[in-house]
Amino acid sequence: xxxxxxxxxxxxxxxSTEELARRTGLDPLEIVRFDGNTRPWPPPAARPGTIAxxxxxxxxxxxGGHIELTHALARHTGLAPENIVLxxxxxxxxxxxxxxxxxxxxxxxxxxxxxxPLYRIAAGLAGADVxxxxxxxxxxxxxxxxxxxxGPVPEDRPxxxxxxxxxxxxxxxxxxVEEEEIVVIRTFSKAFxxxxxxVGYALASREIAAELTLRQSPLAVSTLSAALALAALADPPxxxxxxxERERLAEALRALGLSPLPSCGNFLYVPVAEPEALAEQLxxxxxxxxxxxxxxxxxxxxxxxxxxxLEALARALDRPAPVAAAGGRRVRHLRATAETAxxxxxxxxxxxxxxxxxxxGLYDHLLEQLAFHxxxxxxxxGAGDLxxxxxxxxxxxxxxxxxxxDRALGDRRGIARYGEAAVPMDDALARAxxxxxxxxxxxxxxxxxxxxxxxxxxxxxxAARAGLHVESSGRDPHHVAEAAFKxxxxxxxxxxxxxxVGVPSTKGIL
Numbered sequence: 273x274x275x276x277x278x279x280x281x282x283x284x285x286x287x288s289t290e291e292l293a294r295r296t297g298l299d300p301l302e303i304v305r306f307d308g309n310t311r312p313w314p315p316p317a318a319r320p321g322t323i324a325x326x327x328x329x330x331x332x333x334x335x336g337g338h339i340e341l342t343h344a345l346a347r348h349t350g351l352a353p354e355n356i357v358l359x360x361x362x363x364x365x366x367x368x369x370x371x372x373x374x375x376x377x378x379x380x381x382x383x384x385x386x387x388x389p390l391y392r393i394a395a396g397l398a399g400a401d402v403x404x405x406x407x408x409x410x411x412x413x414x415x416x417x418x419x420x421x422x423g424p425v426p427e428d429r430p431x432x433x434x435x436x437x438x439x440x441x442x443x444x445x446x447x448x449v450e451e452e453e454i455v456v457i458r459t460f461s462k463a464f465x466x467x468x469x470x471v472g473y474a475l476a477s478r479e480i481a482a483e484l485t486l487r488q489s490p491l492a493v494s495t496l497s498a499a500l501a502l503a504a505l506a507d508p509p510x511x512x513x514x515x516x517e518r519e520r521l522a523e524a525l526r527a528l529g530l531s532p533l534p535s536c537g538n539f540l541y542v543p544v545a546e547p548e549a550l551a552e553q554l555x556x557x558x559x560x561x562x563x564x565x566x567x568x569x570x571x572x573x574x575x576x577x578x579x580x581x582l583e584a585l586a587r588a589l590d591r592p593a594p595v596a597a598a599g600g601r602r603v604r605h606l607r608a609t610a611e612t613a614x615x616x617x618x619x620x621x622x623x624x625x626x627x628x629x630x631x632x633g634l635y636d637h638l639l640e641q642l643a644f645h646x647x648x649x650x651x652x653x654g655a656g657d658l659x660x661x662x663x664x665x666x667x668x669x670x671x672x673x674x675x676x677x678d679r680a681l682g683d684r685r686g687i688a689r690y691g692e693a694a695v696p697m698d699d700a701l702a703r704a705x706x707x708x709x710x711x712x713x714x715x716x717x718x719x720x721x722x723x724x725x726x727x728x729x730x731x732x733x734x735a736a737r738a739g740l741h742v743e744s745s746g747r748d749p750h751h752v753a754e755a756a757f758k759x760x761x762x763x764x765x766x767x768x769x770x771x772x773v774g775v776p777s778t779k780g781i782l
Contacts, residue, residue, distance in 0.1 A: 274376075280396040283389060286562070298558050301604045304577055307562040309417065309437070309539050311465040311514070312573040313615060316631070316655040317503035318466065320610045326499040334491060338498040344505045345473055349446055354478045357485055360492045362436050362459040362472040363390055365484075366411070369432045369455055369474070370394035372487045373409035381407035383426050386564060388417045388434065415441045418562065418569040420535025429453040430480075437537035439463035439511060440518075449475050455484075462538060463511060464504045469497040514538060518572045524582050525570075527594040532570075543567045550588055557584040576617055576651050596623070602649070603680045607672035611664040612656035614672040620680050620768050622649030628669070629653050634750075635666035635728055638757040639673060642732075645695075645761030646768070663724060670728040674735025681768070684708060689776040691766030695759040700746025702755035704763040707739035710782035718752050719745040725753035729760065 286307055293300040342353045349356075359365035370391075374380050376399035382391045391411035395402050410428035415421060415437045422441050425433075430453040438444050438458060448454050456475040461467035471493055474484060493501075522532045522540055532540040544550055547568050551561050559581050562569040570581065579595045586593035602619035614630065624644045628636040630652065643650040652673060656665030681687065692705040714733040716726045733740035744756035775782055 274399065277396050277399075277401070279402075281389070281393070283393055286560070292555065292560060296555060296558065301606060302558045303560060304558055304573070304580060304604075305560045306571045306573065306577075306581055307560045307569070308467070309462060309537070309569075309571050310467045311462070311509075311538070312577055313465065313653060314613075315465045315504055315507070315509065317507060318500060319613060319655055319657070321657050321659070322503045323496045323499045326495045330495060332495075334495050334498065337491065338493060338495075341493075341498045341502050341505075344502055348505055348508070349475060351446070351449070351475060352478070355449065355475055355481050357474040357476065357481050357488070358493050358498075359472045359474065359488065360497075361461060361470040362434060362457050364470075364488075364492055365457045365472050365474045366390050366432070366434065367394045367397065368484055368488050369409065369411075369457070370398045370400070372484055373430055373432075374398045374400040376400070378408040379403045379406055381410040381426075381428060383410060383412040384416050384419075384421075384423060386418055388413050391434075414438075414445075415536040417537065418539070418564060418567075419533055419541045420537040420539060421533065422536040430455070432457065436462050439509075440515060440538050441536040443536075446475055450477055453477075453480070455480060460501050460504060463509050464501070465509070466497075466500055466504060469500045471497045471501040514572060514574075517575060517578065520575070521570070521572055521578045521582075524578075524594040525585075528582070528585055528589060528591055530585075538572050540570045540572065541567055542570060553588040554581075554584050557587070559584045601680050601682075603676055605672060605676035605679060607668060607675060609668060612654060612668040614652065614654035614656075614668055616672050616676040617649075617651040618673070618676040618680055619649035620677075622647055625649045627651050627653070630656060630665050630669050631658050632656070632662040632665040632669060634722060634753075635662060635669065635724060638725065638728065638753060639669060641754055642757040642761040642764070643673075645758045646764040663727075666724050666728050667731050670731035671735040674732040674738075677736045677738075681708065683775065684710065684782045685775050686770050686773050687776060688767055688769050688771040689782075691763035691768075693759045693762030693766070695755050695762060697746070697751045697755040697758070699748055700744060700751035700755040702742065702744035702752070702759040704740070704742045704756065704759035706733075706741075706760065706763045706767050708736075708767045708782070709739060709777065710737045711739055712737050713739045715741045717743045718756055720747070720749040720752045722749040722753050725756065729756065732760075 289300050289303045345356050346353045378400040380395035380400045381404050409430050411432050413434045432455045433445050434457050436459045459472040525532045532542045582595050583593050605616040607614045626640050626643045628640045689708050694703045712734045714730040742756050744752045746752040
């Protein structure tokens with residue numbers, strides 16, 4: 273084999289979540305990764321139904337290429353299909369550009385340090401040297417990873433611009449590709465939340481795009497990944513909240529005495545004195561950040577996860593936390609089936625900070641009422657096959673919440689165990705009693721059920737290993753159901769409260 277340059281350094285992945293869990297003694301679900309620059313959750317379309325058609329035809333090639341995806345990208349970017357080259361993620365296209373423009377003895381310029389290491393790797397694999405003088409091709413990451421800065425556009429041509437985080441910046445060089453020797457590389461891994469699908473695309477003049485296509489492997493993107501990308505394009509992400517969360521997180525980091533650099537990406541670059549020691553302290557709390565010689569890089573997730581990071585940072589730095597601390601009895605839980613994927617973050621000692629967003633309208637509302645009146649902090653998010661109705665999604669949301677509650681209670685030592693409550697709501701009156709004794713049972717009587725209310729409560733009790741008795745009467749089905757869920761919440765609040773230190777059973781076990 274042709275030897276690699278002496279300075280060549282291969283790409284190194286961070287340790288797996290399972291490996292980090294073994295090192296820390298934590299459950300893998302308790303490891304929160306702030307090191308990948310990916311969105312905290314997949315898009316709603318990322319579920320089995322989206323790829324069902326492609327899966328049924330997985331024995332065949334996409335003859336002629338992914339024409340539908342290419343045309344959808346043309347509409348998305350305002351260019352022509354002939355300007356688009358698909359690849360297995362942005363990395364595949366970076367490697368393609370390096371070997372297309374450079375070879376042994378050529379020079380490749382990499383703009384900005386620190387920056388994404390794959391540009392140097394790609395140059396080395398092509399046999400080229402990384403030098404600034406008289407480059408054959410120049411690579412530029414814009415916004416830059418890891419700093420987040422949106423630097424000036426280099427004057428070098430040909431120029432390959434990696435816009436992996438372009439959607440967060442609000443600025444792009446795409447309008448220049450037809451007239452100049454510029455290749456813009458974009459990806460579905462970041463803003464679109466499809467990192468595992470490995471889909472990227474390069475935008476270039478028709479002549480350059482044709483030359484790149486000649487040099488790439490046929491059908492670099494799988495049919496399953498193409499189906500996911502096509503569905504994502506049909507519902508592009510709104511990044512408004514994520515960008516606002518980036519600024520909130522930056523302000524909170526400044527309140528801790530840190531100085532994150534201004535960022536146009538979905539991450540923050542934070543210079544610190546001893547990054548390795550700080551990262552190790554954060555890891556003990558299940559928080560994973562990306563290490564650099566003089567800084568840590570933090571992926572912006574969402575408020576709940578970012579607050580976990582801020583709490584852990586405050587403890588590591590021995591400074592007051594800039595956010596309210598969540599309760600100690602808390603868990604993260606994932607329930608995924610062929611029909612639904614539901615994610616739960618639950619704190620028993622909460623303040624009623626609740627968000628349920630699965631798309632199952634009424635039942636999201638009812639579970640929010642249950643959690644709020646139980647005094648929980650709850651985020652329950654995900655997606656299901658709502659085209660078949662609410663049944664699967666509502667049922668699995670209740671099961672996911674019950675399973676999370678079961679995990680948060682642990683061996684149920686030191687809890688009151690029993691709770692009861694009566695709740696009126698206009699014409700409706702509901703009474704609920706609950707036993708967290710570990711034996712699943714439900715006796716439910718809703719005089720008027722809007723559809724699935726009894727089933728959802730029964731599913732919750734089953735998964736939580738709780739005995740639940742509910743009676744609710746009234747003239748309006750919505751009121752009857754809502755009063756019932758509120759009563760269950762109030763009863764649960766009493767049952768989970770700390771009371772003593774032992775197991776609340778003469779058996780000594782629940």
